[in-house]
Amino acid sequence: MTALYLRARLGRVDFVELGAVIAPSGVLVLATVGHLDYIWPSIGERLSDRAAAVAATGGGHIQEWLFEAVAVPVDADRPLPVLAAVQPSPFFGEAAITMLEVRLGGEGAGRLLGDLPADRCGMVLGDAVALDSWVGLSVEPHTDYDNFRRSARNHPLHVGPVEVAGCPVLGIGWGEGDHSMRHRGERAAGYVYPATVTSDDSSGTVLRWDVDPAKVRPPTA
Template sequence: MELVELGVVAAPSGVLVLATVGHLDYIWPSIGERLSDRAVAVAATGGGHIQEWLFEAVAVPVDADRPLSVLAACQPSPFSGEAAITMLEVRLGGERAGRLLGDLPADRCGMVLGDAVALDSWVGLSMEPHIDYDNFRRSAKNHPLHVGSVEVAGCPVLGIGWSEGDHSMRHRGERAAGHVYPVSVTSDHSSRTVLRWDVDPANVRPPTA
């Protein structure tokens, strides 16, 4: 399977988060908590899923001093025929037992991958101006896979977007429609430890009625 390099992120707090963008900067102030506090607690158990209302994420412990390479597998979109991400992979390094962390929907507003503490400072859809979200969208505008790199609180963070048509055909309805995709810590073909999000709808069964 051929993988495409998307960029590099860092997690100096020692906790890496993959999260939905849509409610990232709205939900935490409204409940009087920080994403990083929840993420650190989840990472302390080896990693897992976080959900508050429509916001979802997974958090996993990582080496705080290690740059983390991000790659993707792609297939032609059924909407446009252009390349679309079907698997996201982050090279974590080291050795650890494989485990399922949970599952995530493909947020129509995009996903964000980065340091837990840095993401406490994310400014997105519920604030004016939409500083970090707008920077992500501008950065991703000319990327063939709708991926954009931004700096948040001094940390490199990666945003992953979708074309509207591709999202509508493959992911529309998100969790409510059963369109959620497994996130796991596993090994790749070279026995490297990776965080893997399998976002290929062909591999996910919708819920039965």
Template structure:
């Protein structure tokens, strides 16, 4: 059975290092020594790979700095309820393939356990500022967006503005730091 990929949007990695990690543990990395960005930079310099520290897990890869990277996902039925869930993420890293490597063959960089709090894809340096649900804001402000299956219900309940990026309408939410609102 072939996989069907669907577009999920794009992301940028200004630092040149892209991370996919377990959302519930992203803010714990500094407690175990180096910040996530330093560990990710080291792994990305070696071509990318898996990072692990206690319950914190992530995958870090080199990526073209500061340009939009296309994100696609393939779905499969959940073994729990049969609903379609994202099973594979594909991210165009914007870098040339190493000499001798077949660009048609995907590169497995590692796998991560399913995290009930979700997964986060982002710039390694940007994720160092992740404060978690109970964390204190680093600037006293917060950006909030929501998307996914229940985004329309969240909008009906909580409101928010359409966030426009690169000339395209994105998710709804609030950009507190960008607008100066409190």
């Protein structure tokens, strides 16, 4: 039983450090992994171009078919610490992420970026231009996706760093059983979670993704 799991059991909302990312392009993206490397070539666009346009407005949501992301402007030279709030899964007891927080620094007004599903294949957080080069599930070998899964294999929160186009990004996975019970159906079933930019007295501006299923009440059929 890990110390992370023990802290979660005590009922406190602990923030656990997951590492840091950088965004040399000045645009940070949190994206679903499943269709990341398929959708953009198929429509003749680049994720980074769409993300830059969204970031220029202060940040917002991107959706193409089953792919979704949020993008925000950031300081290109600043390492961005990534943390997660964790609580025990009510179904399996293992520690599970209920909030992702990226400390952007500086000052900024609060903003709702949109909402995102917890993609069964995982999420990726990193520089918009670097993610143009992500090699995931649409081609063999699944280089970056496989590297992420290997990196996350022994992490209690299924999180793993991976280098893409020379830039460190962070892959965020889910326990298979916990995802099936708490996030299944994703957007089609109403399980989407708000991503916001907000100001924190101690950390400055932060990007928060509140991925707590207990706060979601999808409509019943």
